[in-house]
Amino acid sequence: MLEVDHVRKEFGSVRAVSDVHFDIEDATTFGLLGPNGAGKTTTMRMILGILVPDGGRVTWNGAAIHDKSRRHFGYLPEERGIYGKMKVREQIAYFGKLHGLREPDLSKRIDRWIEQLGLAVYQDRPCAELSKGNQQKVQVACAAVHAPQLLVLDEPFSGLDPVNAAMLLSVLNELRNNGTTLILSSHQMWQVEDLASRFCIIAGGANRADGTLSALRSAWPTRVVRVSPPSDAVRARLESIAGAQPLARVEDAIDYRVPATTDFAALLRALVDVAPVTKFEAIEPSLQEIYLRAIGESAA
């Protein structure tokens, strides 16, 4: 279990992280979200032991992060790096060895990753000769070849085409199913929403919202009600709800934002009483909406 306990980090007069806290259960996926400059990368670096917090602490299975625990971590930084002149296989082997892998286990793992990521044709070619997408696959293999207990991925989908993004998604799911704890940050919310079970949204170096998606949704003050077909009777009934707000017109439907405390079963019955209704939805907020609201509140 990873615990990030109110960490703080300053660089001279700049406070990169002022108060970030969360914990992550083993073999789960955690989404660390926030705008550029929110402190995500600094938080990730503190988790990995690259930076030492100025305040608070990070623990892995109850102990502070040290070189021994770092061997069981993997990292895919946002700024991808690669030894251009080194061959694909050598590169993965180098990082495997840095994480303590030795032959014959090392070769077996490299073979498996090369096969899984479709790099077999390129394994003896210098990395600089590969396309950007294939270089990213090599970097993923370098970060995960040792089957880390904790894998931190900073914008892992950035620069990947949809096919490779889907492949990475499946690789990450497989890692998690095999017991790896994943922390990932991404601006592509739908991918994080699909992968992660818990989230922490940070802005200005501090927590703005955190928890499971359902917990975040339950704390959301409104829902969107979508009703088809549109009619004046339906519109009038919806407007009678205190605090209801009409949203932009949708084809063949009416959208209203209503308080989350609304009794939706009663509302449906009331609507059916006044007009024919073929579709009724109480739409919960997406992660994107929750994110934007949390960020907006922090900026306000």
Place this chain on the structure above:
Amino acid sequence: MIEDFVTVYQAEIMRRIRSRPYIIGLLVGVIAISLLTKLPTMIEGAFGGARAILLVGDPALLARAKPLLAGDYKIAGTLASTTIDDATLKHYHASSAVELQARAGGLHVTVYSHDPGEVHRDTLSQALLPLQLQLATHRSAGDVTKLTAIPVTIVTVASKFASAGQASAARGVAYTLLFFLYLLIIINSQLVMSSVAEEKTSRIAELLIASVNPTALLTGKIIASATLGFLQLGVWIAAAVYLGGGSGSTAGGSGQETSGLLSLSNALDVITPGLVVAFLLFFIIGFLQLSTLFAGAASLINRTEDLGSIALPLIMPIVFAFIIAIAALGSPDAPLAVVCSYLPLVAPFVMFARMAVSNVPLWQVALSIGINLVALYLIAVLAGKIYRVGMLLYGRAPSLRQVWSVIRS
């Protein structure tokens, strides 16, 4: 196409001419050129220019000889009569004492020196010829040919070497080994620097630091480079032995001659186990000092093009050290040589040079090693801090103030 070329050319000129590395490189280059043009004069002055000699003999005779010798030698002092020993020479900071005697057959010269090759017969004879002729005019007859041949006796004073050949061989060996030392330290330190810069600029540094302790990473690089340095050294020595010795020219101040090719047997005579140990020790100390500094500096750059400008200020002390060391081969006990044999980055060259050609007191060697080990520790702490932070810094190059705050943290 030509238009494209001109556009790119102009933009590149404007971009580079305003960049900090270019400006720093320009200024450092000017300073370097200025130093290099003045350095030989400064060093000559510091080492006494011409060889410093002590004149011994009848004061009246010395008074007449002094102006004649002043062109080729610096007169460190005059003595009417004394026993010339090591202490006397050191007291006057003279490398040799020249005793003049007016005998019946003409002038007779005895040279007392640490190094038999230090004061050359021909140079002395030429310089003192007018005095010889003056003395001859006071005598009734004289064969001019006979008079011009001034007898010069050379007496070795507490010399490290048994013969002139061996002394010459020692200088040749020292010069060759100094050159090896210089190349080894410069080349291998720059390898470390390039490696750090490659990892920084290719953005792989963060991945590496997440995987491995930065100290281990840096140490691994430096030691690997040192190993390669030893391999290079082995090859160079093998080549030198195979070819029968390296260049034996005795470099140094004025008044010296080259001794020609170094005899391998003489070379082997002067390469003592102590000299080998000193060489290896000073290589390790010098290399670790410079390569650690290089690594720290390289971690601050964002583009490989900036390597040159950041390396130049760090290489300058080594160039300075090499020049001083070459001069120290001729005057190992000169005050500047002694002082430089304690200075970090400079000492590995100068102390080694002094040890190769003279008997340096053991306490001086120990003090030099001690100071340089302490300096190495401080450099490692400082460069390690810069490296750890520098490897994660991207974007604008950090200002000196930021670097200072990292060092203080």
